[in-house]
Amino acid sequence: MLPVIVFLPAAAALALLALPRRVPRTVFVWAWIGVSAADVTLVGAAWVGYDPRAGFGWTENTAWIPTVGIRYHVGVDGLSLPLLAMTAVLFLMAAVYSLRETRRVRSYVCLFLFLQTVSLGLFAALDLIVFFVFFDLSIVGMYFVIAGWGHGEAARAAALKFFLYTFTGSLALLLGFIGLYLAARPHTFDMVTLIRANPLAGRGAYGGLVLLAVAAGLAVKTPTVPFHTWLPPAHTEAPAAGSAILAGVLLKMGTYGFVRIAMPMLPGQWRRYALVFVVIGVVSAVYGALVALAQASFKRMIAYTSVNHMGYILLGAGAAGILAGTSAQARSLAVTGAVTQMVSHGLLTGALFLLSGVLFDRGHTYDMAAYSGLAGRTPVFAGLTAVAAFGSLGIPAMSGFIAEFQIFTGSLASATAATAVAVLGILITAALFLRALQRVFLGPLRRPGTPAAFRDLHPAEVASIAPLLAASVAIGVAPRFLLDVIEPAARTIITLVAR
Amino acid sequence: MNERLGPLIPEITLAAGAVAGLLAGSWLPRHRQWVIRLLAAAACLAALAATAFTVAGTRTADFGTSYAIDVATNTVRVVVAAATLLVIGLSADTVQAHKREAEFYVLLLLAALGTIVLAGANDLLLLFAGYLLASVPAYALAGFAKDSPGTEAALKYYLMGALAGVAMLTGVTLLYGTGRTTSYPLLQTTLVAAPHGAVAVGVIAVTAGLLFKSGAVPAHFWVPDVTDGTTTPVAAFVTTVPKLGGLAALLRLLTVAIPAAAVNWPLLIAVLAAASMTLGNLAAFFQDSVKRLLAYSTISQAGYLLMAVAVAARSATAPRSLLFYLAAYAVTNLAAFAVVAALPQASTVADYRGLTRQHPGLAAVLVVSLLGLVGTPPTAVFLAKLQVFTTAIDGGYGWLTALAAANTVASLFYYLRWLTPAFLPGPAGPRPATLEPADRAATAVAYTAGAASLALGIAGTTVLPLVTGHLIR
Numbered sequence: 001m002l003p004v005i006v007f008l009p010a011a012a013a014l015a016l017l018a019l020p021r022r023v024p025r026t027v028f029v030w031a032w033i034g035v036s037a038a039d040v041t042l043v044g045a046a047w048v049g050y051d052p053r054a055g056f057g058w059t060e061n062t063a064w065i066p067t068v069g070i071r072y073h074v075g076v077d078g079l080s081l082p083l084l085a086m087t088a089v090l091f092l093m094a095a096v097y098s099l100r101e102t103r104r105v106r107s108y109v110c111l112f113l114f115l116q117t118v119s120l121g122l123f124a125a126l127d128l129i130v131f132f133v134f135f136d137l138s139i140v141g142m143y144f145v146i147a148g149w150g151h152g153e154a155a156r157a158a159a160l161k162f163f164l165y166t167f168t169g170s171l172a173l174l175l176g177f178i179g180l181y182l183a184a185r186p187h188t189f190d191m192v193t194l195i196r197a198n199p200l201a202g203r204g205a206y207g208g209l210v211l212l213a214v215a216a217g218l219a220v221k222t223p224t225v226p227f228h229t230w231l232p233p234a235h236t237e238a239p240a241a242g243s244a245i246l247a248g249v250l251l252k253m254g255t256y257g258f259v260r261i262a263m264p265m266l267p268g269q270w271r272r273y274a275l276v277f278v279v280i281g282v283v284s285a286v287y288g289a290l291v292a293l294a295q296a297s298f299k300r301m302i303a304y305t306s307v308n309h310m311g312y313i314l315l316g317a318g319a320a321g322i323l324a325g326t327s328a329q330a331r332s333l334a335v336t337g338a339v340t341q342m343v344s345h346g347l348l349t350g351a352l353f354l355l356s357g358v359l360f361d362r363g364h365t366y367d368m369a370a371y372s373g374l375a376g377r378t379p380v381f382a383g384l385t386a387v388a389a390f391g392s393l394g395i396p397a398m399s400g401f402i403a404e405f406q407i408f409t410g411s412l413a414s415a416t417a418a419t420a421v422a423v424l425g426i427l428i429t430a431a432l433f434l435r436a437l438q439r440v441f442l443g444p445l446r447r448p449g450t451p452a453a454f455r456d457l458h459p460a461e462v463a464s465i466a467p468l469l470a471a472s473v474a475i476g477v478a479p480r481f482l483l484d485v486i487e488p489a490a491r492t493i494i495t496l497v498a499r
Numbered sequence: 500m501n502e503r504l505g506p507l508i509p510e511i512t513l514a515a516g517a518v519a520g521l522l523a524g525s526w527l528p529r530h531r532q533w534v535i536r537l538l539a540a541a542a543c544l545a546a547l548a549a550t551a552f553t554v555a556g557t558r559t560a561d562f563g564t565s566y567a568i569d570v571a572t573n574t575v576r577v578v579v580a581a582a583t584l585l586v587i588g589l590s591a592d593t594v595q596a597h598k599r600e601a602e603f604y605v606l607l608l609l610a611a612l613g614t615i616v617l618a619g620a621n622d623l624l625l626l627f628a629g630y631l632l633a634s635v636p637a638y639a640l641a642g643f644a645k646d647s648p649g650t651e652a653a654l655k656y657y658l659m660g661a662l663a664g665v666a667m668l669t670g671v672t673l674l675y676g677t678g679r680t681t682s683y684p685l686l687q688t689t690l691v692a693a694p695h696g697a698v699a700v701g702v703i704a705v706t707a708g709l710l711f712k713s714g715a716v717p718a719h720f721w722v723p724d725v726t727d728g729t730t731t732p733v734a735a736f737v738t739t740v741p742k743l744g745g746l747a748a749l750l751r752l753l754t755v756a757i758p759a760a761a762v763n764w765p766l767l768i769a770v771l772a773a774a775s776m777t778l779g780n781l782a783a784f785f786q787d788s789v790k791r792l793l794a795y796s797t798i799s800q801a802g803y804l805l806m807a808v809a810v811a812a813r814s815a816t817a818p819r820s821l822l823f824y825l826a827a828y829a830v831t832n833l834a835a836f837a838v839v840a841a842l843p844q845a846s847t848v849a850d851y852r853g854l855t856r857q858h859p860g861l862a863a864v865l866v867v868s869l870l871g872l873v874g875t876p877p878t879a880v881f882l883a884k885l886q887v888f889t890t891a892i893d894g895g896y897g898w899l900t901a902l903a904a905a906n907t908v909a910s911l912f913y914y915l916r917w918l919t920p921a922f923l924p925g926p927a928g929p930r931p932a933t934l935e936p937a938d939r940a941a942t943a944v945a946y947t948a949g950a951a952s953l954a955l956g957i958a959g960t961t962v963l964p965l966v967t968g969h970l971i972r
Contacts, residue, residue: 067819067963068886107855129885133876140875148922156919160912167911171904178889178900 078489173217240357334410516542524601670704776802810894853925
């Protein structure tokens with residue numbers, strides 16, 4: 001099941017590459033939509049067939065390169081299944097949005113299909129090298145998306161910066177993986193075995209170094225302060241669908257790595273340095289929000305709110321490592337919140353980036369000062385943007401609230417001061433989103449350039465953005481279907497971290 | 500003394516191919532010199548087949564203990580023969596109907612043979628013979644075009660080679676004088692009691708010659724000038740094939756002949772590895788000529804390869820890591836050079852602008868080979884680097900691994916400087932002449948090598964057992 005889900009898009013990309021060039025461009029996009037819809041269906045089937053209490057489900061484990069201890073081991077649990085589902089949905093929506101893409105559509109679609117395989121493969125991986133292969137390939141794929149379909153010369157610089165930063169991170173990650181591999185007896189890259197073996201228990205400085213390498217690699221990808229500087233230019237220059245995937249899926253690879261690799265494989269080190277992660281999380285949350293507040297560009301602003309939202313995840317994960325003065329229930333709540341936040345951020349920020357793509361498509365600038373009073377002219381656009389913005393700032397009845405509420409409740413007992421500071425981030429985010437909505441949509445009508453028709457959303461755009469928001473509302477109103485899957489896995493993680 | 504010729508069939512095939520080519524070339528009319536090309540390719544194929552045939556009965560020392568046939572020799576035999584085959588494919592266009600076409604292929608075969616002898620030599624004198632056999636034909640190849648850059652390249656290559664050769668001969672003399680034998684297994688015991696200072700000087704001097712073959716610091720000065728000055732196929736050959744023999748020979752010399760108690764050679768090699776990867780990368784940063792860029796990239800690759808040699812005494816997986824990396828490096832580097840050969844008019848990175856549009860296949864090979872040289876999965880060099888890094892950390896060289904990782908990131912910068920223009924839309928108007936392709940042979944070689952680089956990475960599991968094993972002691 002999982003290999004089919006993972007490699008279906010790549011197979012489709014190869015098939016599409018074999019088509020002659022004169023095939024009309026819509027054929028490619030529709031093929032992508034079809035493949036993504038099939039993937040969503042398959043992931044849905046996998047979700048239905050997965051028993052949350054059973055640990056890893058849908059596992060496949062075959063030898064790949066046995067001489068070096070590398071196996072093709074895949075499987076899902078409560079941590080990865082929600083992310084797989086979110087990834088599949090987000091790619092489907094990116095595909096629908098791309099119906100309006102006109103530039104080199106064939107390569108564009110194939111590149112995105114490749115990225116889809118890479119993203120799904122990463123979340124399904126249960127072997128460190130399989131994880132790393134997809135981690136690295138995601139960087140390569142996204143580099144070409146930004147450099148090839150970004151906005152001109154600046155896009156190339158942004159893509160290079162993105163590549164250099166995240167590739168540096170990935171090599172640190174690789175060194176950490178090698179450290180884990182060498183510590184295990186017999187040597188193995190298998191995640192399940194490494195989690196069970198806890199090979200670095202009581203290994204002092206060596207364990208600390210391995211955690212440093214792994215955490216540094218993941219922190220660049222997440223990104224947290226101070227490794228976040230690649231993110232704003234990459235997002236600003238990327239095409240809308242690329243931004244949505246970058247923020248929605250690729251950033252999750254970092255945070256997912258924390259809960260999948262760093263916490264259960266290095267529990268002693270995680271507990272020891274938990275406060276460091278809490279502090280980095282809080283600093284990212286507050287700093288990200290403050291810098292977002294200062295942005296004039298709509299897209300840059302959303303990019304910085306990603307730093308803020310990722311900060312909450314790190315806060316929850318770090319708080320789960322502080323055992324003193326808390327219960328297992330509270331810590332489990334923090335981890336559940338962190339995973340929920342990954343899903344929620346993927347949906348909401350994906351929607352916001354697609355909306356910013358609409359803004360750029362109509363006005364050719366992201367500068368918020370250039371727009372005013374659009375609500376009267378484009379009610380659907382304004383309405384969806386408002387819903388997405390409110391969701392992102394954490395209004396109740398949407399997924400962001402569920403996630404952040406759990407993170408703060410779970411972290412309050414163990415990291416009281418840090419949580420109190422992090423809540424400030426919510427206030428600032430609320431302020432910046434409300435201000436942005438006010439500037440762009442309210443007041444007298446003003447739009448850049450010639451007074452051409454500033455058209456409201458195209459059906460394809462509605463069809464790509466509205467489902468993301470609907471999913472967020474569904475999670476916000478009836479979260480049990482999601483939490484029932486995440487909670488057992490979060491409890492397992494807590495038990496593993498506490499050993 | 501066993502003097503069986505059976506296990507030596509691969510070497511004999513290459514030698515016979517060279518001799519037959521020379522003789523036949525003297526009698527054939529110029530328009531039928533292509534027969535020699537087929538003959539040379541057939542010799543390489545026969546050497547490959549013979550190696551595959553004899554690989555079952557590996558691990559014998561022949562002619563006393565002077566020639567070792569083990570996993571290292573067999574791997575180098577296969578990789579050298581395959582790489583030479585690819586270079587023959589690349590050269591088809593350059594030397595076709597050249598008045599010395601036959602000589603070109605003969606020199607290629609002789610240099611390949613010398614490289615294999617280097618890898619198999621288990622005796623200092625045979626090592627030096629192999630060194631000469633691998634070097635002298637390569638000097639002639641470098642100046643084959645008889646133009647001024649080629650002549651300069653050949654002269655520089657020859658002078659550096661002669662210097663390194665003299666150093667090597669001095670080292671051989673010193674080791675012979677202190678150890679009273681030239682046989683590796685015997686040196687292992689006799690050198691323990693020898694004066695350590697003299698042994699150290701001898702080891703360093705012999706290493707100098709092998710570093711020249713490997714194109715590693717400090718004997719790397721010839722690499723950029725020769726690569727830039729000579730024809731692309733020869734550049735591909737001299738930056739790929741001699742490295743295979745030089746590094747395998749270094750591994751054998753240091754692990755089999757030199758007792759660790761006599762000289763702290765691991766540290767020496769580690770420092771050279773660090774210098775090689777760093778200097779190679781720094782020099783490559785702002786190169787505009789693609790051949791010079793690749794030349795410096797091969798110097799840094801030599802640094803990563805040397806990492807495996809540095810830990811050979813402490814880690815059982817070092818030979819496997821080195822040999823797999825050699826194979827991975829050979830196909831990936833040849834793929835990159837094949838792209839250069841397929842587009843003979845494009846000499847700077849800027850000339851590659853618009854490549855994706857005009858030649859998507861070649862652009863794909865360029866991505867695979869350049870990102871492969873960085874070590875991006877799932878290419879062969881990734882798997883190789885993974886093993887080398889693991890082996891180095893396991894062998895206690897964490898600092899070297901961290902430096903290698905940092906260098907890998909740095910190398911990304913110049914590989915991307917080349918890749919990015921390739922993906923830009925080309926200049927408006929008629930197609931630029933810079934991207935006119937050469938013949939199909941070079942393109943076919945590019946596809947083959949690129950596919951091999953990917954296959955070796957994904958299906959590495961089929962190859963790894965073949966390069967696993969211990970050197971004969």
